[in-house]
Amino acid sequence: MKKSIQNIFCVGRNYAMHAKELNNAVPTSPLFFSKPTHSIVEATGQSVTLPGNQGAIHFEAEWVVHIGRAYSPGAKADDLIDAMALGVDFTLRDTQTILKQKGYPWLAAKGFLNSALLTPFMEFPGLKACSKTDFTLHINGREVQRGNISDMIFNPQSLLDYCGQHYGLGEGDLLFTGTPAGVGKVTSDDRLTLIWGSTVVGEATVRLN
Template sequence: MNAARIPAAANVYCVGRNYRLHAAELGNEVPESPMIFTKPTHALVPWEGEVALPGSFGAVHYEAELVLLLDRPYRPDRPLDEQISHFTIGLDFTLRDVQDKLKAKGHPWLEAKGFKNAAGLGRWMPYPGYAEVAERDFVLKLNGKEAQRGNVKEMVFGFEALAAFVGSRFGFGEGDLLFTGTPAGVGALTSGDRLVLEWDGETVGDAVVVL
């Protein structure tokens, strides 16, 4: 499986405010239960080469996240480690000015989160299980400098809690993706910025943003 593989007819679930320091940097409260939103599958894009993002709607923010790929219908009575086939590091892009206006009106976030290419995906890797994933960090480098570093042990809601929540309320099945939340360090992009996604020191995604 390579970076170009995008699961057909998959649901793309994302988790908001799942790292306390990220919630704090945006002045948001940490939720008491998982805050789930979705992106259209048209938002998925392999993170390689040049990627176009909409630059005419205000600030575009990057948010690096660990992404899980489910390879069978979720069952709460089975170990989650046996139901995830691959993982990668991804990017949840946000039109921050648009999102702020939508939040102020109490409207859904789709326009701010669901635009084309709003969900970058690094190279897929076989999932080794939670215990091994938790021993390593993921990193986003912006123009050669570390911008974000995260570890799943720092998440407010872990993989099991997220899968159970999504599965019970919306359904969680084969080909579905789960963006598990971003750590602190998000920021605005300018055209020509290079974003490199790293897992345990290895590059899994490398692209230049065109706004």
């Protein structure tokens, strides 16, 4: 399922246990940041090159939605979303720590080339159906993250409303909805496998340059 991609919106700290594992306060409103479209790379079994000389790179597996029409007040998530995928928000963690300490934007830590790994798009069956299925990330055959959209601090409808009202939300926009607990460091030659329920939906091998 091919889809055009416009803006890439991402949500930070949307699972309480993830905020806790990084010693971050649980937010009282959604925390949004963005990635350039050049950060997107497909998880179709290939190798993905990431910077190996800028400190630790962490994986953050996420449920991702594709917006099929422009947001308007009162629009329902089931009508706005026309496809979904799984993704990995790669993060230069050492860089992000320095940026946070200085109060600087996160672009250098979040927006580098290939920092948004994305599986092929899948049919979106509706929020109720999605809440009955876990998504997982395996590295080298071992499960490292497991999430379910029902565990989000801010549910998908709240995220779409907040984004639409504050930043705009239109056809082709992507929303990375936040990562569950279990984030950690990737190393060269790690094999990442993204699984929806029991179905493998994307894979890639990390290469650090």
